[in-house]
Amino acid sequence: MTRQIKKIITIMLVFAMVVALAPSQTSQAAKKPKFNKTKLQLKEGKTYVLSIKNGAKKAKVSWKTSNKKVAAVTKKVAKGKNYKATIVGKKKGSATITATYKKAGKKKVTLKCKVTVKKETVVDEPIIIPEETATVAPTAVPTPDPTETPDPAQVAHDADVAALKAIITAQRANGASLSVKTDNNCYTWNESGRLTEIDWTDMKLSGEVSFAGLSELTAVYCGGNKLTGINVSDNKKLTYLACNDNTIASIDLSNNALLDTINCSNNALTALDLSKNTELVSVQCHDNQLSAIDTSNNVKLESLDCGFNKLSKVDFSKNEELSLLYCSNNELTSLDVSGNGKLFSIECQDNQISSVTFGENESIVLFNCSNNKLATLDMSKNKGLVSLTCTDNEMTSLNISANGILSSVRCDNNKLETIDISKNAELTALRCNNNELTALDTSNNKELSVVECSGNKLTAIDLTNNTGLTAVDCSNNLIETIDTSKIVDLNTLNCAGNKLTELNVSDNAMLNKLTCGNNLLTALDVSANVELSLLVCNNNELESLDISKNPELIELSCQANKLTTLDVINNTRLTKLECYDNELAELKLAEKSAITEPEEGEAEGDSGDDANTEKPDEKQEENAGENPEEAVMNKLVYLDCHGNKLTALDVSNNNGLITLICSNNLLTELNISKNLLLEKLDCSGNQIESMDIKENFALVDFVHDDGVIIAK
The missing domain is CATH 3.80.10.10 (Ribonuclease Inhibitor)
Structure with missing residues (x-):
């Protein structure tokens, strides 16, 4: 799974949790979202922009193809109510493009479009101008009669065509898979015949590319190529630039004052100057070699991904609109988000952070600070928190007592001797493995479905109030007894490495995986566990074992x-x-x-x-x-x-x-x-x-x- 997809999935999951906790609201009936086409024919190497009609703002849309070797989804755009993706015909065959559309508070809508790709013989053809404009002969532009005044729109269009053709010719000479046609789905022309968008994603571009002469360009997509440089200095109307996944070492954005979105991730950038780009809303510059980033002039910035760089210090105090922050895998030693009251998600894992400063960041829903050097963590100012991951730190103290809607906590591999979850009534998953806990009270956490507390110093564990549990891992503790009689939906139980002398799982008919090795068991009855697929009971004192009632057993x-x-x-x-x-x-x-045919996960x-x-x-x-x-x-x-x-x-x-x-x-x-x-x-x-x-x-x-x- 790619980083971008992972982020989208993470955000969608968090939104889903927030929606589940929010009161339901009624709304007026709206038209159902649908594709602009449900059947599509493409030739190899050709593209088509598939869009969703009747979309709403802030919806979440994910795209996928049933066969990426036949038809691929190369560009996804979500802006306002507009949701679209570019479909590329790869080779002869058929595939189904699926878009999953989700609006908070609404049911998920699944859209499908069948794509048929046919072979095309590649031949050099003359430049074709859009139908609404005059046709120019491929060999020469006619000289106007001295007595006639040339049409300014036609002249401008011809200039765009000439500039575009020059770029195409140069790139084709270097092996780019660009068609000589200018009327295909790689380009968007406005009503005046001016070129406004170029999509050259995954087209085998190389070297340096300049878009000089294309003054009306508002969007350029050239990610997934082998470009070493890009020149957009003449493109002053540019609002969207995606040049990710190349080997670009530097980029000048000083003339692009209208730019609101930039994706320059996965390049070789050592510096990025955004001081002139005051309209920026979204910046993706992860996976470069940046040692510094200044966003003080980007007061409209809402989303920033600067992970996997060499940043040792960041200042987001001027970015009051910031809602999504990804700064993982850098060299940060501290993080101050006290001035970012609209933050929704923070991922700052894999740094060297020893302190985090919060303000009244009640909007934060997801926080991941794993693999840092935090000794304490106080989340009392983040009352909207739903998901917390703080594994692999040096924590001796964790305060989550004010986080009443917290759903998931992961605090594995720390030095916690105690953890208070008594105020977290909405908690569904607790993972606190490999700490120094001597006790764990889950009596107030009746929504729990997963508890993992292995590798601690627990001498007892009481799960009688947690009847909704499906998975329990309390292995490698000092537990002498465990009662699972009220957990009727228990699917997975790992209690290995304790001091159990007996284990009763007769009430756990749904049990699928049981690991109870390295205890002191002299008997084990699994006759009621007919769904059992995994049984690990090694290193006990069993004298007999009857598994005749376990026909689904796969590993013993x-x-x-x-x-x-x-x-x-x-x-x-x-x-x-x-x-x-x-x-x-x-x-x-x-x-x-x-x-028999093997079942999934067998x-x-x-x-x-x-x-x-x-x-x-x-x-x-x-x-x-x-x-x-x-x-x-x-x-x-x-x-x-x-x-x-x-x-x-x-x-x-x-x-x-x-x-x-x-x-x-x-x-x-x-x-x-x-x-x-x-x-x-x-x-x-x-x-x-x-x-x-x-x-x-x-x-x-x-x-x-x-x-x-x-x-x-």
């Missing part, structure tokens, strides 16, 4: 217990099994099962050993072929049963196996003739005298005892 890690038998016959969806270092004398593996899970987890479907599908007899019988891909007392091991029905570790048992034979996908095998430390691997062409990692006769 029960190593380092006291199990003497293990039956996984009913667990036909199992892909990974770790049962090593037990006392197993018998291991019953799943028998043949019908091949192979997901985390047992702490991701490096050894195989993804079965691709390998197994290769083995299926056209012969039904070659079809994969079940989904088991990874089996580690070493360090047990097995005298026999039948893996003939597990022909999807890729990794098999069965070392240090009592095996006298091992038949792997059906395991044609097997890549890794360790059968050392047994009593095997011979092995036949003639059919195991995929086997590349084979560990066995010396003296074993190998038939190849």
Whole structure:
């Protein structure tokens, strides 16, 4: 996901939270937003500006394509009530362009346009002037009769065409993918025949480009190229400039007094002078090499993204209209936003900030200050705060007691010994992992759906008032008991690394992932958890484990217990099994099962050993072929049963196996003739005298005892 998309998604999520908390209002019926076209035909390399009719101000619109190789969305504009994007035909085929339109307080509207792209043979053609003006012969401009007065509009238009043609010719000579036509969707001409907009996004432009002679230009889009320089000094009417994602080292904007939007991100700028651009509303200059930025003259500035530079100091005291501030990944040591009363979102993570100064910034909804050097953080002046992320600091104190509508808190990896969330009744997600907490009171937080408090010093946790929880991670604490009986919708529970002697999950029928390893459990009943897909119960004192009622189980890690038998016959969806270092004398593996299409997220899970987890479907599908007899019988891909007392091991029905570790048992034979996908095998430390691997062409990692006769 790109940075721009991530920001849009973040802002949309925050708006959604604010709207959910605001009282509903009625409004007069309005026309429903719709595309100006629902079907569109393009030729390869051609563009079309797709716009939304009946739009409203301050709506949020996201665009996407079903196939970016066929049709791509290259420019998105949201200005006033105007929402549009440029669609580029890439190659022959069809794709669907989707725009999701969301206005605060209104239902989301999804718009679709089917785009068909056809091939076009590229030929050099004469310049074509828009229909409403006279046609000029491609070879020469006729000389007016001395007795006639030339039409000023025609003369100006001809001058624009000539200037544009000169730029196109120069860039095409350097390999740019520009058409010689001037009447396509790359250009906007006004009623007087003057060129007002150019869109050359992703057109393989290179070197320096000058727009001199195009005096009526108001918007230029030339991002995603290989430009080293850009000259817009003659374009005094310019209001919008996007030259992002190039290698531009310097840019002169001193003559562009009307400029309200500039995107020069992802370039090689070491300086940016905005002192003459007093109309600026939005500035994106992230991912450059700026060591300073002065916005004191930009009093209308509403949005600034100066992240990923080398800024050590910033001053926003003159930017009273500022609502969006992104200054992450710089070298800032302090941040003062006391004069920015309209700030809505601040992201200042990944700096060296040791102090943040707030005024009465009640409009701040989102604040991210993670990975800095803050020792304390007081959010009492930010009563509108909805989302707070302050992870990876040095905090010993966090004050959020005045933030009554706070919904999400992330304060992981700090030095907090206490945290008071008693006044945060709207809190839905709390993540306070890896601190020094000895107690956590969530009794007043009845809206909580996620609690993560792992890596602390908690001796107890009471979740009886948090009946809406879906995910709990209290691992690596000192907890002796945990009661989840009232959390009927619990989906994920991680209580590993505690001092639990018993665990009752019989009331958690929706439980999908259970991690309870490294405790003192002697018994575990999961018969009521029929939706369970992940079970990690390693390093306990279990003498038996019944998983016959868990048909959805995908991963099982029960190593380092006291199990003497293990039956996984009913667990036909199992892909990974770790049962090593037990006392197993018998291991019953799943028998043949019908091949089914994998469900989304089927192979997901985390047992702490991701490096050894195989993804079965691709390998197994290769083995299926056209012969039904070659079809994969079940989904088991990874089996580690070493360090047990097995005298026999039948893996003939597990022909999807890729990794098999069965070392240090009592095996006298091992038949792997059906395991044609097997890549890794360790059968050392047994009593095997011979092995036949003639059919195991995929086997590349084979560990066995010396003296074993190998038939190849």
